[in-house]
Amino acid sequence: EAQVTQNPRYLITVTGKKLTVTCSQNMNHEYMSWYRQDPGLGLRQIYYSMNVEVTDKGDVPEGYKVSRKEKRNFPLILESPSPNQTSLYFCASSLTESNYEQYFGPGTRLTVT
Amino acid sequence: EDQVTQSPEALRLQEGESSSLNCSYTVSGLRGLFWYRQDPGKGPEFLFTLYSAGEEKEKERLKATLTKKESFLHITAPKPEDSATYLCAVQPGDDYKLSFGAGTTVTVRA
Numbered sequence: 001e002a003q004v005t006q007n008p009r010y011l012i013t014v015t016g017k018k019l020t021v022t023c024s025q026n027m028n029h030e031y032m033s034w035y036r037q038d039p040g041l042g043l044r045q046i047y048y049s050m051n052v053e054v055t056d057k058g059d060v061p062e063g064y065k066v067s068r069k070e071k072r073n074f075p076l077i078l079e080s081p082s083p084n085q086t087s088l089y090f091c092a093s094s095l096t097e098s099n100y101e102q103y104f105g106p107g108t109r110l111t112v113t
Numbered sequence: 114e115d116q117v118t119q120s121p122e123a124l125r126l127q128e129g130e131s132s133s134l135n136c137s138y139t140v141s142g143l144r145g146l147f148w149y150r151q152d153p154g155k156g157p158e159f160l161f162t163l164y165s166a167g168e169e170k171e172k173e174r175l176k177a178t179l180t181k182k183e184s185f186l187h188i189t190a191p192k193p194e195d196s197a198t199y200l201c202a203v204q205p206g207d208d209y210k211l212s213f214g215a216g217t218t219v220t221v222r223a
Contacts, residue, residue: 004156031209033211035213040215041215042200042213042214042215042216043157043200043202043213044213045210045211045212045213048209048210048211050209056209056210057210058210058211059210059212090156090157092156092157097209098144098145100145100147100159100162100202100204100211101159101162102147102149102157102159102211103159104156104157104158105156106155106156107154107155107156
């Protein structure tokens with residue numbers, strides 16, 4: 001089954017404790033992206049990667065890092081999480097950067113206390 | 114900075130009552146405009162891509178149209194299963210990032 005998986009689905013952590021949210025797709029997609037979704041603000045893009053060699057900032061990259069060492073994986077790293085990073089996070093992938101039939105993962109709900 | 118504004122924020126319809134959702138945008142060039150549907154607790158699901166003014170796309174009871182400044186998602190004779198949040202997104206001509214609007218939550222009552 002073609003899908004984007006994220007882990008964990010739910011995470012409660014404390015301020016400053018480094019964490020990683022994994023994202024993996026099995027569709028051989030080139031383009032992968034991370035979003036956060038907050039009430040009233042909609043989906044905001046954090047980082048995107050057009051392929052394993054190119055990663056770029058979205059609209060809200062501050063406080064986040066990403067890594068694209070393999071085509072299928074695109075982990076999101078929070079080096080020192082803060083309460084304002086409490087949000088619902090989605091990973092997505094599409095065949096190329098110009099093909100916007102993006103497939104979204106199920107989401108990761110993160111709470112930072 | 115790219116801006117995407119969706120209206121209304123919420124829309125309550127009776128089954129069979131057709132209506133339209135609006136997505137107005139400001140972007141430096143337009144590579145594409147996209148519509149997604151999101152059900153509660155799930156990730157967005159792709160509906161349409163529109164590339165140029167005058168273009169239209171249809172899928173079941175949904176029809177998306179595009180002008181130079183806005184896009185409309187028309188819902189014809191909606192059913193309760195059309196209840197969802199509909200998201201609009203744009204990609205500028207000189208970049209590959211994607212900017213989403215806040216969405217319109219549609220509730221269709223039987």
